[in-house]
Amino acid sequence: MISVFSIADTNSVVVTIAPLHSMTSAVLKESRYHAELLLNTGASPHDFQLKPSQRRQLEQADLIVWAGPNLESSLVRIMSQKQDKVFGLQEYGSALTIFPFRVNHEFEADHEHNGSDPHFWLSPENAIGFVNALADRMARLDPDERELFLNNARQFATRMQDKARVWKQQLAPYHEVPFIVLHDGFQYMDHFFDLNFVAAISVNPQLAPGLKTIHRINDLVASQQIRCVFAEPQYSQAPIRHFIEQQHLGFYTLDAIGYQIEPGPELIWQLMEQNVQHLTSCFSG
Incomplete structure (x- = not known):
């Protein structure tokens, strides 16, 4: 069957960091889209320089998923230039419980973080919220695969809820x-x-x-x-x-x-x- 997408379409979703890439892969499972990881796990998301090949990845992507400026400050400028295809905290944050950075009362710090803590995926509830929000976004991008995206999100949520119960019992x-x-x-x-x-x-x-x-x-x-x-x-x-x-x-x-x-x-x-x-x-x- 001939795809309704042109040959020029890459059907790629570029994701900046590994945890978000992993969850994005769950949403895209068995769809026409594939998740591409922008940064390998050895690279710091705080201060890196994009290579020409990574800039091409972003240029060709159908959607770009990132954690936001509090984690990936060096990407702020390029993300602002691609707002029409960026999926960030501003878009999916309403589905999550977001905390501000904790104030360190015990020790003097070299500087204090301001704003929200970006490591939201370490909460199983937030991981589910992110996946559900991404499935909705992908359904708008490609309505023909809406049910696949939403079903993949439901499968992820079920697995995460089951795992979270076990982890909670283990740490209780x-x-x-x-x-x-x-x-x-x-x-x-x-x-x-x-x-x-x-x-x-x-x-x-x-x-x-x-x-x-x-x-x-x-x-x-x-x-x-x-x-x-x-x-x-x-x-x-x-x-x-x-x-x-x-x-x-x-x-x-x-x-x-x-x-x-x-x-x-x-x-x-x-x-x-x-x-x-x-x-x-x-x-x-």
């Missing part, structure tokens, strides 16, 4: 266990699973904490009986490794973007599963 015994993180990128997960987040050591995880901060961490560990510290795998743990060993704290990674996971439809599931397992391992140790 530990909701009072206090923990700290190197960098605060996980509040959506904290809220959904009712976890006892105490503080983030730094706004910028690439900077070593100063002597004053180390003293305050020591005081916090003692007063709150902290036994777990988490850091993202893409950042060096060297700035806090000595402190962790000295205090005999449990240390595991939490991953917000799938840094060590193969991109694709299963990434979002592997990402959530891995984080839940690492939380459980540290809390139960």
Whole structure:
């Protein structure tokens, strides 16, 4: 059968980061569209330069999905030039529960984040909201495949709800266990699973904490009986490794973007599963 789309049409949906790409792939399953990942999982979404090939991807895309300026500030200009085919937080945000960045009351930070926290996909409820909103957007783009997109979204929602129930049961015994993180990128997960987040050591995880901060961490560990510290795998743990060993704290990674996971439809599931397992391992140790 000859497609109603011209040969010039690419039928591509370009997605900036791996978690959104994974969820987009679920919506597009068995459709005429394919999801293309703009940034590999080793690239920082905060400060990168687009290659000519990536600019062509964006130019040829039928739709561009991104997390927004609070995560991908270097894309703001080019996204503003392609507003007619951009699907961002402004379009799907109403389907999500969005939190502002948390204020770090415990430690002096090198700078404070402003605006909304972009890591919304770490909440299973938000993941479902995003997928439903994208299915609606794709249905408007291609009404002929409307039922396929909506059915794919329903399948995703059912699977996520089932998984979330299991993860909640697994973490339920530990909701009072206090923990700290190197960098605060996980509040959506904290809220959904009712976890006892105490503080983030730094706004910028690439900077070593100063002597004053180390003293305050020591005081916090003692007063709150902290036994777990988490850091993202893409950042060096060297700035806090000595402190962790000295205090005999449990240390595991939490991953917000799938840094060590193969991109694709299963990434979002592997990402959530891995984080839940690492939380459980540290809390139960």
